[in-house]
Amino acid sequence: MYLNSIKPKMRVIVAYLAIPVVVFVFTVFVPLVAALFYSFFDWRGGPNKTFNGFVNYSQLMADATFWASFRHNLFLVVMCIIGQIGIAFILVLMINSKFVRCKGIHRTFGFFPSTISAVCVGFIWTMIYDYKKGLLNALLELAGKGDSAIVWLNEPKIIMWIVTIPLIWQFIGYYMVILLSGVAAIDTEILESAEIDGATAIQRARYIILPLVKNTLIVCTTLCIAGNMKAFDNILVMTSGGPGYSSMVMALYGYKVSFEQNNLGYGSCISVAIFVLALAVIGGSQWLMNYLMTDKYDRAEMKMLKERDKQARERMKALRKAKKGGN
Amino acid sequence: MAELTVVKNETQGQKVANTIFGVISNVVLWIFSLSCVFPLVWMFYSSLKVKREFNRDIMGLPKAPTLDNYHRILSNTDYNLPTSMFNSARMTIMSVFLIVLCAFVLGYILSRINFSMNKPLYIMFLMGMLIPIHSLLVPIYIIFSRAGINDKWFTLLLPYLAFNLPVSIFLVQGYLKGIPTALEEAAAIDGSSFTRSLFSIIMPICKPILVTVGIINVFTCWNEFTFALILIKSTALYTVPLGLKQFTGQFTSDYPKIMSAMLLTMSPIVIFYFVFSKQIIKGMVAGAVKG
Numbered sequence: 001m002y003l004n005s006i007k008p009k010m011r012v013i014v015a016y017l018a019i020p021v022v023v024f025v026f027t028v029f030v031p032l033v034a035a036l037f038y039s040f041f042d043w044r045g046g047p048n049k050t051f052n053g054f055v056n057y058s059q060l061m062a063d064a065t066f067w068a069s070f071r072h073n074l075f076l077v078v079m080c081i082i083g084q085i086g087i088a089f090i091l092v093l094m095i096n097s098k099f100v101r102c103k104g105i106h107r108t109f110g111f112f113p114s115t116i117s118a119v120c121v122g123f124i125w126t127m128i129y130d131y132k133k134g135l136l137n138a139l140l141e142l143a144g145k146g147d148s149a150i151v152w153l154n155e156p157k158i159i160m161w162i163v164t165i166p167l168i169w170q171f172i173g174y175y176m177v178i179l180l181s182g183v184a185a186i187d188t189e190i191l192e193s194a195e196i197d198g199a200t201a202i203q204r205a206r207y208i209i210l211p212l213v214k215n216t217l218i219v220c221t222t223l224c225i226a227g228n229m230k231a232f233d234n235i236l237v238m239t240s241g242g243p244g245y246s247s248m249v250m251a252l253y254g255y256k257v258s259f260e261q262n263n264l265g266y267g268s269c270i271s272v273a274i275f276v277l278a279l280a281v282i283g284g285s286q287w288l289m290n291y292l293m294t295d296k297y298d299r300a301e302m303k304m305l306k307e308r309d310k311q312a313r314e315r316m317k318a319l320r321k322a323k324k325g326g327n
Numbered sequence: 328m329a330e331l332t333v334v335k336n337e338t339q340g341q342k343v344a345n346t347i348f349g350v351i352s353n354v355v356l357w358i359f360s361l362s363c364v365f366p367l368v369w370m371f372y373s374s375l376k377v378k379r380e381f382n383r384d385i386m387g388l389p390k391a392p393t394l395d396n397y398h399r400i401l402s403n404t405d406y407n408l409p410t411s412m413f414n415s416a417r418m419t420i421m422s423v424f425l426i427v428l429c430a431f432v433l434g435y436i437l438s439r440i441n442f443s444m445n446k447p448l449y450i451m452f453l454m455g456m457l458i459p460i461h462s463l464l465v466p467i468y469i470i471f472s473r474a475g476i477n478d479k480w481f482t483l484l485l486p487y488l489a490f491n492l493p494v495s496i497f498l499v500q501g502y503l504k505g506i507p508t509a510l511e512e513a514a515a516i517d518g519s520s521f522t523r524s525l526f527s528i529i530m531p532i533c534k535p536i537l538v539t540v541g542i543i544n545v546f547t548c549w550n551e552f553t554f555a556l557i558l559i560k561s562t563a564l565y566t567v568p569l570g571l572k573q574f575t576g577q578f579t580s581d582y583p584k585i586m587s588a589m590l591l592t593m594s595p596i597v598i599f600y601f602v603f604s605k606q607i608i609k610g611m612v613a614g615a616v617k618g
Contacts, residue, residue: 002439002440002441007440007441007442008440008521010442012521012522013436013440013442016432016433016436017432017433017436017444017448019429020429020432020433020488020492021448021451023485023488023489024451024452024455024488024489024492025451026470026485026489027463027467027485027486027488027489027490028455028458028463028489028490030470031463031466031467031469031470032458032462032463032466034466034469034470035462035463035465035466035469038466038469091355091356091359094351094352094355094356095352095356097348097349097352098349099345099346099348099349099350099352099353100349100352100353100356101353104605105360106356106357106359106360107608108601108604108605108608109360109361109363109364110359110360110363111604111608111611112363112364112367112600113363115546115550115596115600115607115611116550116593116596116597117549117550117551117552117567117568117571117593118550118552118568119550119552119568119571119572120571120589120593123571123574123585123589124366124370124589127582127585127586128366130582132382133381133382133385133582134385135369135385135386138385138386169362169363172359173359173360173363174611174615177608177612178612178615178616181612181616201345201348216616219615219616223615226459229459229461230459230460230461232461232552232553233552233553233568237572250461251461251464251553254461254462254464254465255464255465255557258464258465258468259468259557264465264469267465268465268466268469270465271462271463271464271465271466272462274459274461274462275458275459275462278459278461278462279457279459282457282459
């Protein structure tokens with residue numbers, strides 16, 4: 001909806017746009033290009049850097065730690081989709097039941113963890129997992145299983161599970177509130193008539209609520225994927241990628257290589273890889289969700305429409321040709 | 328007759344099932360929401376204990392509540408907590424002000440004015456939203472140190488403005504779609520300049536969405552850690568998350584002290600949240616869904 005009757009002078013528009021656009025380009029696009037540029041150099045942060053072609057990239061391809069970090073990112077994504085959105089969906093079904101009181105309190109309390117900084121969440125859970133003074137081991141003690149207490153943050157085998165739990169905990173309420181807004185948009189008449197027709201709570205959830213909040217679920221999943229591809233601060237505070245590299249994630253690895261080993265050339269190369277991989281995962285998941293959410297009837301219909309469009313276009317072409325020929 | 332009783336039994340059965348479901352729901356929801364605020368409560372009463380008492384009993388209420396921990400973290404100048412809170416507050420206020428202002432102006436121009444650069448700029452901001460910002464971590468450090476602008480008081484303004492601008496612009500644009508152009512046209516006919524219409528006619532109409540944009544960004548800017556970690560080196564410029572980061576490793580044995588530091592630095596945002604929780608939740612959800 002453009003304004004047609006009014007057109008301010010170009011000078012005025014430029015004056016308004018210049019500063020924010022310059023800042024945006026300088027902080028977003030210039031670094032991107034720079035990362036691509038520096039990724040072809042062997043550069044340790046000093047004044048000298050030497051061009052070494054694709055050496056950084058071939059090193060990256062063979063870098064087991066980097067690919068392990070990428071797998072950890074994917075692990076986080078999958079676990080958080082199941083944990084956060086799954087649990088949030090169940091809680092939404094519960095909160096909508098007419099027996100539940102104090103909905104406002106649940107909403108306010110549940111949303112709270114997502115408003116505090118990841119550093120605080122990391123600290124809180126470090127205290128919970130602590131061996132001697134941790135809540136978790138204290139609870140185990142209370143339950144009479146004191147001997148199964150371990151140093152939770154020091155077990156390479158389960159460390160990814162351990163660092164995922166705080167992430168899940170922090171954002172359940174967030175997705176719960178988003179889903180609630182989706183469910184609130186459903187016409188209550190549909191649910192009531194289903195209830196009268198004898199649909200059980202589970203049936204109602206599966207066949208009515210779930211399909212109707214499809215779009216909200218897609219939004220949540222996208223947020224969840226994008227959020228977990230950039231996991232960084234929680235893990236930095238809790239384990240800093242350790243023990244060893246067993247809880248390393250991509251952004252943290254790039255940070256460590258660049259600032260602790262001072263290898264800025266290779267760090268830039270990792271940044272480029274993060275850019276490509278994160279975009280690929282987000283784009284791929286979008287495609288997959290669209291594919292899963294449309295069933296085969298939708299797809300057949302889409303195909304038919306496309307076919308019809310194509311035919312129409314060809315007919316137009318033929319017509320135009322015939323006209324030209326006639327002239 | 329027999330049939331009737333069966334029907335009655337069924338409804339009764341359903342009633343029982345519904346009641347059980349209701350009870351379970353209530354219990355589960357209370358466990359969930361209490362687990363969300365429990366750490367806050369636990370940290371609060373534990374911060375009133377001294378270290379020795381905490382080590383003896385981590386769960387119990389303090390027997391002799393003391394403000395000793397707060398006294399110690401505030402009087403020790405090494406921790407710099409008041410300074411970091413001041414820095415965070417300054418950075419948050421400035422960034423939010425700039426984001427709201429720029430998002431409003433850009434969103435308005437991009438959605439209402441027809442000029443040659445409109446589409447390219449729109450696509451540029453759209454791309455900005457898709458870029459995984461953590462891939463910019465290392466290059467932004469390189470560029471900023473090349474330009475000599477890292478570790479300054481204004482350094483963080485640039486990334487905070489740039490990264491939060493796209494979503495904010497789209498929120499403003501979405502809101503403007505529902506507002507007729509007749510207002511500006513009438514104002515223009517009456518001789519109001521572009522700038523005057525922009526700030527004294529459109530801005531008041533857009534107030535609800537601008538408040539939403541502001542709320543979302545208060546939280547992101549106050550809590551932002553990653554870019555602060557990379558771009559800020561001198562302790563005098565630390566923001567709150569950086570100030571807290573000092574406590575890892577160094578004082579891990581003194582939990583009550585860490586807790587009081589965390590509570591102290593969280594307090595402004597926690598109070599802000601619990602006072603305005605309804606609007607905040609609404610705003611953040613709108614931002615997440617539409618952005």
